[in-house]
Amino acid sequence: MTSKYNEMWQKLDLDISAHAGLLSVLGRFYNDIYLSQQNRLQGMEYLDFVLSEVHGLRIRELQEARSAGRRIIGTFCVFVPEELILAADAVCVGLCAGAEAGFEEAERYLPRNTCALIKSFFGFRLAGLCPFTNSCDLVIGETTCDGKKKAYELFNEFTPTYVMEVPQSKRESARKLFKSEIKRLVAALEELTGNRISAAKLAGAIRLVNRRRKALQRLNRLREAVPSPISGRDALLINQVAFYDDPSRFTASMETLGDELEKRVAEGTGIVSPGTKRLLLSGCPMAVPNWKLPFVVEGAGAVIVGEESCIGERHTRDPVSEEGDTLEEMIDHLTDRYLRIDCACFTPNHERLDHITELARRLKADGVIHYNLQFCQPYAIEASKVERKLAAADIPMLRIETDYSMQDIGPLKTRVEAFVETLNF
Numbered sequence: 001m002t003s004k005y006n007e008m009w010q011k012l013d014l015d016i017s018a019h020a021g022l023l024s025v026l027g028r029f030y031n032d033i034y035l036s037q038q039n040r041l042q043g044m045e046y047l048d049f050v051l052s053e054v055h056g057l058r059i060r061e062l063q064e065a066r067s068a069g070r071r072i073i074g075t076f077c078v079f080v081p082e083e084l085i086l087a088a089d090a091v092c093v094g095l096c097a098g099a100e101a102g103f104e105e106a107e108r109y110l111p112r113n114t115c116a117l118i119k120s121f122f123g124f125r126l127a128g129l130c131p132f133t134n135s136c137d138l139v140i141g142e143t144t145c146d147g148k149k150k151a152y153e154l155f156n157e158f159t160p161t162y163v164m165e166v167p168q169s170k171r172e173s174a175r176k177l178f179k180s181e182i183k184r185l186v187a188a189l190e191e192l193t194g195n196r197i198s199a200a201k202l203a204g205a206i207r208l209v210n211r212r213r214k215a216l217q218r219l220n221r222l223r224e225a226v227p228s229p230i231s232g233r234d235a236l237l238i239n240q241v242a243f244y245d246d247p248s249r250f251t252a253s254m255e256t257l258g259d260e261l262e263k264r265v266a267e268g269t270g271i272v273s274p275g276t277k278r279l280l281l282s283g284c285p286m287a288v289p290n291w292k293l294p295f296v297v298e299g300a301g302a303v304i305v306g307e308e309s310c311i312g313e314r315h316t317r318d319p320v321s322e323e324g325d326t327l328e329e330m331i332d333h334l335t336d337r338y339l340r341i342d343c344a345c346f347t348p349n350h351e352r353l354d355h356i357t358e359l360a361r362r363l364k365a366d367g368v369i370h371y372n373l374q375f376c377q378p379y380a381i382e383a384s385k386v387e388r389k390l391a392a393a394d395i396p397m398l399r400i401e402t403d404y405s406m407q408d409i410g411p412l413k414t415r416v417e418a419f420v421e422t423l424n425f
Contacts, residue, residue, distance in 0.1 A: 203325075240287070284379050400415070
């Protein structure tokens with residue numbers, strides 16, 4: 001892929017040599033984690049193709065959209081309403097933030113003890129490794145943690161960055177704040193794109209994103225089957241690609257994949273044997289290409305049957321109401337839907353505790369692994385309450401704290417294997 005897209009990447013001011021090295025490493029990593037799996041769904045070939053062209057064909061599509069006058073808007077968080085971006089006839093894409101890349105450059109601006117996700121999106125940009133970020137007319141950030149909101153101030157020096165305020169509670173006063181932030185974002189998007197967000201355009205965007213949510217919800221429901229019909233690695237990949245691919249094309253492919261998955265469930269065919277221990281992953285998001293923990297967990301003889309995270313249920317489970325005809329009504333529906341997200345930034349956060357317990361039971365999970373990125377304080381601190389809630393429901397939990405490096409693979413494997421073994425007693 002390198003020589004094929006070199007000219008495009010050069011125009012995007014990428015470091016061609018470093019970028020080629022990164023793609024080579026990720027290609028080998030992907031082969032070991034994904035293509036080595038047995039009995040994969042045929043529909044996963046589409047995801048394999050998307051990942052193989054994620055910095056190539058998809059970037060070319062973004063450049064063609066820009067040439068046609070559309071704006072490219074990057075996001076890092078599920079609190080940013082994609083519906084508004086689409087209603088402004090802009091393109092919404094997720095950004096690279098899941099690999100230990102460009103950390104030396106990032107640490108010229110950020111403290112060393114900063115979470116890997118923040119250092120990653122900084123590092124990708126400063127080291128010239130992310131064509132998505134370099135394609136953006138605007139990046140929309142949010143105030144879900146102190147580290148990110150302060151990092152966005154610095155990031156704005158390299159890429160135009162708009163920050164959306166997310167309240168820290170779900171009181172009525174917080175709802176008013178968040179609704180005002182959605183309206184402020186509407187105005188900013190209209191100014192950037194030159195397009196008015198009408199009720200008709202927003203209604204169409206809501207239907208489009210809801211259709212994608214419905215396709216992903218269907219896949220998640222089918223994972224309740226025993227034996228599990230799809231690996232956790234593949235399910236994670238599906239949820240990750242949802243942030244990068246064209247929404248209509250991606251949704252159509254996932255509806256086809258859902259048909260194949262449904263057939264597999266009806267036949268009783270699984271990716272693993274019926275007695276395999278079933279685990280729910282909970283906690284921090286896993287941005288592409290952060291596949292380390294799922295690889296370790298499933299390499300330890302378990303299967304991941306769900307993700308209580310922003311790259312999983314937190315992103316897909318709630319649709320936006322399609323009732324109402326006015327822009328004001330739709331903004332109300334967006335406000336209500338996005339405030340149902342149970343991120344650890346909220347206090348109190350009882351909804352998340354209840355949801356993890358309900359999800360573990362529904363998925364017939366034998367245990368929960370609570371995943372935390374080092375220096376992510378909201379999820380690290382909330383893990384104690386999650387553990388107590390699960391213990392009261394007699395659901396075992398293992399806390400894992402790690403980063404993007406490969407240095408702790410051995411210890412992680414030992415801990416996960418020991419946890420899985422305890423589930424046999």
